[in-house]
Amino acid sequence: MNANETLSQNDFVLDVDGIYRHKNVPEVRKAAIQLTNDAFKDQLIVDSLKTTMDLIQNKEHWKKPASILANNMPEAVKYAAAFIFYHGGVEISADNEGKRFGVFSKGYYHYCG
Numbered sequence: 001m002n003a004n005e006t007l008s009q010n011d012f013v014l015d016v017d018g019i020y021r022h023k024n025v026p027e028v029r030k031a032a033i034q035l036t037n038d039a040f041k042d043q044l045i046v047d048s049l050k051t052t053m054d055l056i057q058n059k060e061h062w063k064k065p066a067s068i069l070a071n072n073m074p075e076a077v078k079y080a081a082a083f084i085f086y087h088g089g090v091e092i093s094a095d096n097e098g099k100r101f102g103v104f105s106k107g108y109y110h111y112c113g
Contacts, residue, residue: 024098032080063108076101
């Protein structure tokens with residue numbers, strides 16, 4: 001095993017669902033949850049999450065599953081927070097470098113019933 005392989009293995013951690021993901025994924029989730037919590041105290045954050053959700057939601061109906069690729073961590077946090085706020089949950093994955101993220105919601109009915 002060379003130094004690059006060791007480095008990349010150290011970049012992965014066991015996530016909340018028992019799957020190894022890039023260590024940036026839990027950081028995105030934590031920041032998105034904080035942003036969602038902050039929205040309950042600040043209408044400007046709610047407005048921002050609404051604007052984001054309007055862009056990323058399933059075009060058939062906002063409660064249906066949807067996904068988007070984020071090019072960086074701040075984008076991923078914003079997308080994840082919008083899904084958490086409107087659907088009640090989110091799934092996040094990252095590339096091997098932890099720089100680009102797949103942000104996916106199974107939909108409102110999956111998380112909220």
